[in-house]
Amino acid sequence: MAEEYWRWKEYNWHSPDIDWKQAESVTAGVDVGSVSSQAVIMTDGQLFAYSNMRTGSDSPDSARNAMNWAMEETGMTLEDVQYVVGTGYGRVNVPFAKRPITEIACHARGANWMYGPGVRTVLDMGGQDCKAIHCDERGKVTNFLMNDKCAAGTGRGMEVFADLLSVSIEEVGDMSFDVEEEPEPVSSTCVVFAKSEATSLLREGWPKSKVLAAYCSAMAHRVFTLLERIGVEKDFAITGGIAKNSGVVKRLEQEIGFEALKPKHDTQIAGALGGALFAKALLEKERKK
Amino acid sequence: MIEMFQEWYDNRHEYVKNWKEKNGGKVMGYFCTYVPEEILCAADILPVRILGSHEPQDVTEPHIFGMFCPFCRDCLAQGLKGRYDYLDGIMIAQSCLHIRQAFTSWQLHIPIEYSYYMTTPHHIQSPRALPYLTGELKEFQKSIEEWTGKPITENDLDRGIETVNKNRRLMKQIYEMRKGDNPPLTGLEAMYMVVSSQMIDKEEHNRIHEETLNELQNRTLDRPAGERLMILGSEDDDTEFLSMVESLGATFVVDDHCTGSRYFWNEVTPNENRLEAIAARYINRPACPSKDWPERTRLPHMLNLAKEYGVQGAILIQQKFCDPHELDIPAIKKLFEENDIPTLFLEFDVTVPVGQFQVRVEAFLEMLREEDLF
Numbered sequence: 256m257a258e259e260y261w262r263w264k265e266y267n268w269h270s271p272d273i274d275w276k277q278a279e280s281v282t283a284g285v286d287v288g289s290v291s292s293q294a295v296i297m298t299d300g301q302l303f304a305y306s307n308m309r310t311g312s313d314s315p316d317s318a319r320n321a322m323n324w325a326m327e328e329t330g331m332t333l334e335d336v337q338y339v340v341g342t343g344y345g346r347v348n349v350p351f352a353k354r355p356i357t358e359i360a361c362h363a364r365g366a367n368w369m370y371g372p373g374v375r376t377v378l379d380m381g382g383q384d385c386k387a388i389h390c391d392e393r394g395k396v397t398n399f400l401m402n403d404k405c406a407a408g409t410g411r412g413m414e415v416f417a418d419l420l421s422v423s424i425e426e427v428g429d430m431s432f433d434v435e436e437e438p439e440p441v442s443s444t445c446v447v448f449a450k451s452e453a454t455s456l457l458r459e460g461w462p463k464s465k466v467l468a469a470y471c472s473a474m475a476h477r478v479f480t481l482l483e484r485i486g487v488e489k490d491f492a493i494t495g496g497i498a499k500n501s502g503v504v505k506r507l508e509q510e511i512g513f514e515a516l517k518p519k520h521d522t523q524i525a526g527a528l529g530g531a532l533f534a535k536a537l538l539e540k541e542r543k544k
Numbered sequence: 545m546i547e548m549f550q551e552w553y554d555n556r557h558e559y560v561k562n563w564k565e566k567n568g569g570k571v572m573g574y575f576c577t578y579v580p581e582e583i584l585c586a587a588d589i590l591p592v593r594i595l596g597s598h599e600p601q602d603v604t605e606p607h608i609f610g611m612f613c614p615f616c617r618d619c620l621a622q623g624l625k626g627r628y629d630y631l632d633g634i635m636i637a638q639s640c641l642h643i644r645q646a647f648t649s650w651q652l653h654i655p656i657e658y659s660y661y662m663t664t665p666h667h668i669q670s671p672r673a674l675p676y677l678t679g680e681l682k683e684f685q686k687s688i689e690e691w692t693g694k695p696i697t698e699n700d701l702d703r704g705i706e707t708v709n710k711n712r713r714l715m716k717q718i719y720e721m722r723k724g725d726n727p728p729l730t731g732l733e734a735m736y737m738v739v740s741s742q743m744i745d746k747e748e749h750n751r752i753h754e755e756t757l758n759e760l761q762n763r764t765l766d767r768p769a770g771e772r773l774m775i776l777g778s779e780d781d782d783t784e785f786l787s788m789v790e791s792l793g794a795t796f797v798v799d800d801h802c803t804g805s806r807y808f809w810n811e812v813t814p815n816e817n818r819l820e821a822i823a824a825r826y827i828n829r830p831a832c833p834s835k836d837w838p839e840r841t842r843l844p845h846m847l848n849l850a851k852e853y854g855v856q857g858a859i860l861i862q863q864k865f866c867d868p869h870e871l872d873i874p875a876i877k878k879l880f881e882e883n884d885i886p887t888l889f890l891e892f893d894v895t896v897p898v899g900q901f902q903v904r905v906e907a908f909l910e911m912l913r914e915e916d917l918f
Contacts, residue, residue, distance in 0.1 A: 342901070358918070359907035393918050396911045401904060403891070452618075533917050541915065 261414035263424050263496065266291075267324045269296075270466045271306035273332055278303075280538055282338045283325075283528020284361065285352060287345030290382025290410050291496065294321040294526035296336065300535055304329055305524050310319075310382075314345030314398045322351070338538035340530035342352075351424045354527025356533055359386055359399050366492045367531030369514045375488040376477060378388060378507075378515075379525070380497030382410040385478055387485045394529070408477035410496040412446040413503075416470050419450060420463045431467035431502035440464050440473035449473060459533035470503035479510040492516045545755040546729060553783075556743045560592055561630050570632040570692065575619065575647050577742070577802045578637035578664050579638040582812060582822050584670050585646070586696050586704030587688050594619050595627060595741035595781055595803075596897055601625070601897045607649040608642075613863040614894040615736075615779045623650045624807075628668060632780065633658030633691070637826075638666075640868055658691050660684065667856065668827045668835045686726020686817065698788060701818040707746045712808040714753040715741065719805065722797045723758055723853050728763040732786040739781045739803050762803060769795040771912050774855040774885075776800035776846060776876070778869040779861040785896045789859070789905050798853040806830045819856040832870040838867035843879055850885055857912045859905070860889045886911060 268348030273403070275281060278298035285294045288310055303505040306324035311319045316339065322333065342361040349355070358379070366377040367390065377388040385408045389398040406412050438470060442448040453466050461469075474497075481528055493515045497503050502531040508514045520528075553561055560571055572584055575595045583592040590727040596618025603624040604617045622628055634656055636647040645662075662828050663680050667672040689695050721728055729737075737756075741749050752799050752847060771794040775786070780801045790796065799805055815821035836842050850858060877878050877887050888908040890901060910917075 279586060306768055309746070344903075354918070357903055357907040357910060360910045363918075395915070396907065398886070399907060399911075401900075403897075469634055 258421070260417040260423050261420050262536065265308040267304070267306035269329050270302065272337055273298055273301060273303050275303055275335070276280075280535055281331070281336050282340075282528040282531050282534035282538055283336050284340045284534060285313050285322055285349045286343040286361065286441070286524075286526035286534070287317050287321075287341070287349060288358070288526070288532060290341040290414075291320040292317045292321050292323040292343070292345075292522060292528040293524045294518070295524050295531045296331070297502070297528075297531040297535060299493070300532070302520070302528070302538050304331075305527065307521060307523050310345070313351045314348035318349040318351075327332065333359060334388045338534040340534040342383050342526050342530045347352055351536075354537065356530060359388060359401075360396055361390045361526045361529030361533065362386065362494050362531050363390040363396045363529065364394040364524035365527070366390070366494050367392075368482070368528060368532055369494075369518065369520050369522075369525060370490065370492040373490040374492045375544075376482070376486075376491045378476060378482060378491070378493045380409065380493065380495040380503070382496065383472055385479075385481060385483045389485060391538070392393060393518075398485060400481060402477075402481055408481070408505065412449070412474065413497060413500065415446055415450055416453065416467065419453060420457075420466060422463060422467065425499075428459055428471070428501035428503065432466050432505075433464040434468045437471045437472065441469045441475055442467075453494065467502060471500070472506050475504050475506035475510060479491075479507055487511055489513065490516055493518075494522045498522035505514065521540070545752055545757050546733055546737070548752050548756075549740040550731070552740040552744050553736050556592075556740075557630070559595055559629060560590065562866060563590060564630060571630060572658075573628055573631040573634045575634070575636040576639045577807050578639055578826055579635060579662065580684070580748075580826065582704040582708050583681065583685055583696065584699065584704070585693055585707050586700040587614060587694070589633075589688070589692070590745055591742075591898065592628075592631070594622065594634070595739070595742075597622060597627070598782065598784070598828055599612050600895060604649075606749050607653070608645055611865050612642045612645060612866045613778070614892065615863045615866075616760050618643040619643070620646040620687065622652045624710070631656060634700050635660040637662045637664040639664065639832050641868075642866070648885065649658060650692075664826070666835050667837075668831065669837070669839060669841075673827050674820065675822055677827060678817070678820045678918070679843075679862060681819040681823055698818060701890050702814075705812045705814065705818065705822065707750070709811040710750050711741055711746045711753070712811050715759060715808045717752070717757055719798065725769070726764050727795060728760040728765070728771055730765065730786075730790050731773070731799070732790055734781060734796070734799075735781065735783060735786055735804065738805075738807055742803070742807065765795070767793070769797075771795070771909055772797045772854050772856045774798050774800070774850050774853065774858040775804075775861060776858060777860055778804060778866045779863060780861060780892070782892060782896055783903045784898065785861075785892075785901065788896075788898055790904055792902075792906055792909055794909055797855065800830065800842070800849065802832060804830070805849070836872075840872065840875060843875060846876065847879055849882060850880065855885055857908060858885055858887045859908075860887050861892060864891045864893055
């Protein structure tokens with residue numbers, strides 16, 4: 256079987272230092288995205304456990320799998336989780352969620368927790384779409400813009416390129432800087448056009464690194480135009496899978512003229528994390544009643 | 545009674561076929577709301593606005609440019625598929641190039657007894673627009689008289705004017721009721737009301753209207769109104785979209801669409817010179833952006849509507865590639881946001897990508913909503 260270069264690392268994690276049984280609130284956010292799914296569990300507003308995996312064809316199954324995997328080896332069961340928020344494309348298909356909230360609101364809230372209350376612009380570069388979000392000091396959305404009708408500038412597009420060039424998706428970013436001089440970007444409006452263009456560049460003898468540079472640069476430019484339409488206010492943070500791709504991030508920072516905040520957590524969990532934080536707020540309101 | 549509007553809209557072709565059988569009159573398919581329906585009614589012709597069906601299709605590819613709007617494509621497709629085979633004539637009043645392309649392709653490829661291209665001034669803000677349009681209406685009246693073989697008398701014109709005016713007045717009265725804290729009808733129901741009026745015998749429509757008006761006095765929605773939204777932009781009879789938005793707990797309370805308020809907002813003010821009175825009405829109506837220059841008169845009008853109807857957020861929606869509307873979007877967005885009315889911009893295609901639109905609308909509503917999440 257051919258190697259799956261596009262496949263990124265799926266994993267789970269839980270904090271060895273937290274005894275969840277002592278917690279007053281146990282809440283979770285489950286983000287069923289178009290490409291990846293995450294479950295984040297928080298105890299008293301602290302990050303306790305999470306999982307990050309590929310979304311399957313069935314949203315409820317993906318939600319259950321992500322949640323079970325996050326709880327693995329923690330002794331926690333679904334009954335112990337007091338409030339679950341569903342988000343992402345499959346937000347209404349999370350069977351154990353009490354309330355669906357959009358990934359736009361969740362990413363802003365998650366970025367606010369991950370990067371601090373100074374964040375005013377969040378760029379979520381997800382699997383199949385891309386959102387530029389403005390938020391206030393609480394992480395409440397004040398304005399947003401989403402790309403549409405096109406997968407350029409998204410994780411799925413990057414997967415297509417990793418596969419075409421037989422380069423592991425995690426190495427794409429670094430390899431794209433292995434060029435003597437920055438090439439012209441490829442078509443930035445369509446993944447399929449960009450791929451055709453890349454195929455002919457390879458035929459012309461371009462090394463893989465140069466093709467990747469041309470694609471990363473096209474992608475950076477594409478999301479930059481989205482950001483420009485809404486305006487980039489500092490602090491600026493990036494969430495989603497593409498935030499891990501230095502080839503896109505550094506080129507984007509160059510276009511904007513300043514740097515994005517450095518992530519301390521896995522940027523793919525931002526949506527589910529925001530969901531877990533909303534779940535905590537909703538749980539507290541429920542208890543007050 | 546209000547359900548009747550949707551029934552008419554859903555079964556518009558059957559309605560018109562039955563009307564023809566019963567009345568034996570002629571039916572005119574028209575492409576733009578600048579068409580003077582008063583003159584058609586005066587000649588006892590049934591005006592029927594040609595609209596799309598919101599289904600994917602592949603019959604218009606050879607006829608319409610790729611960068612023309614999905615609406616003009618969808619309209620032409622209906623003709624090419626024979627869904628309007630009962631029409632006796634088609635006509636257009638010049639507004640934009642895209643819909644005119646649908647009209648001329650129809651003329652070329654679908655045999656029909658009568659067709660008329662009515663020149664309508666673009667520079668309606670010019671003092672010369674009124675005599676110009678009055679002259680065009682005179683030519684049009686003559687053409688209709690030749691076609692039907694029957695002169696249109698001043699009494700006929702008065703009757704035509706009054707029928708159409710009454711229809712407008714009734715719709716405005718129902719819109720008025722949407723200003724209250726608890727609007728008695730949804731935006732979707734209001735849309736069915738207006739679009740059905742564009743294809744149903746006006747007198748019959750008026751009768752149902754009067755009953756609806758009474759019925760609405762004691763009606764309330766079966767849910768709280770939620771966020772009060774305005775929807776504005778190009779041609780829009782995308783009932784699926786409105787229904788999706790309102791299913792999320794918000795209510796459209798007003799609009800600026802040619803399938804909504806723009807169609808009926810002002811009446812003909814009677815005047816000895818009937819044709820001039822009709823011309824003045826079309827010149828003074830809330831403008832289509834293709835005619836709204838050099839001054840943008842739409843801006844204060846729309847902001848006024850938003851304020852009068854207590855709008856909390858506005859959805860700006862347009863047909864993809866609709867340049868006249870697209871040109872106005874940045875100015876509208878700026879004006880509304882300066883007045884603390886957040887906006888959400890979306891682009892229509894023949895079919896609506898409901899999932900993609902829903903996430904945007906939901907996020908927009910979350911933004912407007914109270915702070916229960918914080």
